[in-house]
Amino acid sequence: MTATTIPERSRMAELALYFLRLGFLGFGGPVALVGQMERELVNDKKWLSKEQMRESIAICQSLPGPLAIQVGVYIAWLRCGFWGAWLGGWCFILPNFVIVAALGALYVHLGDLQPVTAIFYGVSPAVIALILHSCYRLAKLGMEDWLQWAIAAVCFVVTIILQAEVALLFIGAGSVGIVYYGSLFKRTPAVLPVVVVPAAAPMAPVATGSTLGKLMLFFLKAGSLTFGSGLVIVPFLEQGLVQQYGWLDERQFLIAVAIGMISPGPVVITATFVGYLVAGFWGSLVSTVGIFLPSFLLVLIVAPILARHRGNANVQGFVKGAYAAAIGTILGACVLLGKIAIGDWLTAAIGIVSLAVLFRWKVNNPTLIAATAVVGLIAHPLLQPAWVMVK
Secondary structure (H helix, E strand, O other): OOOOOHHHHHHHHHHHHHHHHHHOOOOHHHHHHHHHHHHHHHHHHOOHHHHHHHHHHHHHHOOOOOOHHHHHHHHHHHHHHHHHHHHHHHHHEEEEEEEEEEHHHHHHOOOOOOHHHHHHHHHHHHHHHHHHHHHHHHHHOOOOOOHHHHHHHHHHHHHHHOOHHHHHHHHHHHHHHHHOOOOOOOOOOOOOOOOOOOOOOOOOOOOHHHHHHHHHHHOOOOOOOOOOHHHHHHHHHHHHHHHHHOOOOOHHHHHHHHHHHOOOOOHHHHHHHHHHHHHHHHHHHHHHHHHHHHHHHHHHHHHHHHHHHHHOHHHHHHHHHHHHHHHHHHHHHHHHHHHHHOOOOHHHHHHHHHHHHHHHOOOOOOHHHHHHHHHHHHHHHHHHHHHHHOO
């Protein structure tokens, strides 16, 4: 055993323990998670410098996929190399997977009980409020000029009316960004924004090879082509899971988004819950691997290249255009999902009050969801006919 082996193993063990803890306790979305990593790893542990942390965020923001996971993988790569990136990333994901798969199992076995239905009666409009509030924060941080707002408006309309493939919207918006902001017309290079982006009773699922293969391919595509991170994946998943494959109905999809928002880790952990509903434990495992695997590949293969070229005006233009598309598609998804979540005066009131609370006070997602769940438990038995009508 060499003298350098023990320190290397010690660093890997420390890396694994850190990301296991972060994955288990990392509530609050990508803003909170990335901020926590910066505070603990830059200021406390001194694993990397402030400049390296800023570059990590900027590079990962330029890639499709969940920002917090990608920043974690990139930091683990800087710290312990190729295998450290795989170890740190999957340790970050593992606690989220266990929690959400367990919630999926509970929902499958208890979803036909009235208390469960009542909980999601109150929670569903709060999810719409959370998405709208996150969209406002994204717009405030990253929308800079009229073209971005025009792109957002077009994507908003297309998402609602045509329910078009989200990947095509992002590619098109990014192309417009390259033409306008890039070097084609010799414009002054745009500044790359460094923005942290914060989606009937179920029957027992049965896993088949065909279903597992479809789940893997669908979530690989979602993880590879959903540009903008976080909530941008919501309209993409709604189109595929509800409209294309019919694996979930609209109500179940809203429940899946709620689970993704209140559990630790990124919103895309929704994939684990969806996988369990569709094909049991193996479905949850396949879906989780599918949604996160592209992030590892992008960070390990594309990120080093992007680190050398992210100052390119065309790259920056694509990011700005795709970012604007994210705002439009999230708002479009809110309209589509809001028609399902809000079906009477009380759900409308829950949505409005939840939005007001989010703007007025710094309330975290689990607290808001817990409060609206209590409202649902109390009010649902009194308004059950209205709830049944909108299911």
